[in-house]
Amino acid sequence: MTIDFEGNVQLCCGTYDSRRFTLGKYLAVPLENLQRKKYAHDMCGRCMQRGVHVYGAYGGPDFDAIAERTIGPDNARLLRLTAERRRKRIRRSVEWLHRHTAAKCLSSEQSAWLASRYERVERVLLRTGRAIFRS
Numbered sequence: 001m002t003i004d005f006e007g008n009v010q011l012c013c014g015t016y017d018s019r020r021f022t023l024g025k026y027l028a029v030p031l032e033n034l035q036r037k038k039y040a041h042d043m044c045g046r047c048m049q050r051g052v053h054v055y056g057a058y059g060g061p062d063f064d065a066i067a068e069r070t071i072g073p074d075n076a077r078l079l080r081l082t083a084e085r086r087r088k089r090i091r092r093s094v095e096w097l098h099r100h101t102a103a104k105c106l107s108s109e110q111s112a113w114l115a116s117r118y119e120r121v122e123r124v125l126l127r128t129g130r131a132i133f134r135s
Helices: 031-040 042-050 052-058 061-078 081-100 108-128
Strands: 008-010 022-025
Touching (some): 022 031, 042 052, 061 081
Antiparallel strands (some): 008 022
């Protein structure tokens, strides 16, 4: 669930009109009631019926390209969108490679350790601005 700066629970992170999509106060309404309101809301049903919630939760490569085209090349450069797209593509490739090779012979603990090392390297490269993530 999405909570705004006033503690109001919004329908989801993909809705922006608080007059139409506020479900209630986070601290005043029980979680079960908020969930019930969410799934009973017409907009939630329409999005889930079309699978939009999957794209919102997991993203899609096409969304990045649409965003880049929409804001233009100068703004995309300022926001380093090309580098972010490259980083996501590399991550998807590593995850695919792991699923189809190492995951078949590693224990869940070993896989978790390997994932933590990858994330650590990824954070260091992002922090230092290494070439692999530059646009």
